[in-house]
Amino acid sequence: MFFGGLLFVFDTAAFNQFSVINALLYYAPKVFGMSGSDSDTALLQSIPIGLMLVISTGAVVWVFIAEIFPNRVRAKGIGPGHSFMFFVVCMVAQAVFVWLVLPETKGVSLEQLEKRLAQRYLGKSEM
Numbered sequence: 001m002f003f004g005g006l007l008f009v010f011d012t013a014a015f016n017q018f019s020v021i022n023a024l025l026y027y028a029p030k031v032f033g034m035s036g037s038d039s040d041t042a043l044l045q046s047i048p049i050g051l052m053l054v055i056s057t058g059a060v061v062w063v064f065i066a067e068i069f070p071n072r073v074r075a076k077g078i079g080p081g082h083s084f085m086f087f088v089v090c091m092v093a094q095a096v097f098v099w100l101v102l103p104e105t106k107g108v109s110l111e112q113l114e115k116r117l118a119q120r121y122l123g124k125s126e127m
Contacts, residue, residue, distance in 0.1 A: 009065050016061045021053050 028049055032042035066074075103116055118124040 008068055012061055012064055016057060019057075021049075024049050025053075 025046060028046035029039070029042040032045045033039060037045060103113065103120075105113060108116075
């Protein structure tokens, strides 16, 4: 059950994120405003989008993810020390990646940056 549950958790969370509901709710008032609606009407027009989220999956996704694992596994996964250490490891890995891989962009034009990246990753000397 543990590994099957893990697969369900990843799939459920991925499908929830692929639904782009966060982007829809964030940008809907702006899109409706750009189409000519005033700000109050634009906000009201985004309510049906939020209602569709509630009707479809809503918070059930997050409850399912929290409840799918047996108690012996759940206690290990949600312990504050494990969660925090996972966060720390991810942030350290991100910092190392930024330090070692990403190029410095301060004072560099977009064209210069494009040339540097092409030279570094594509082996092209001229663009």
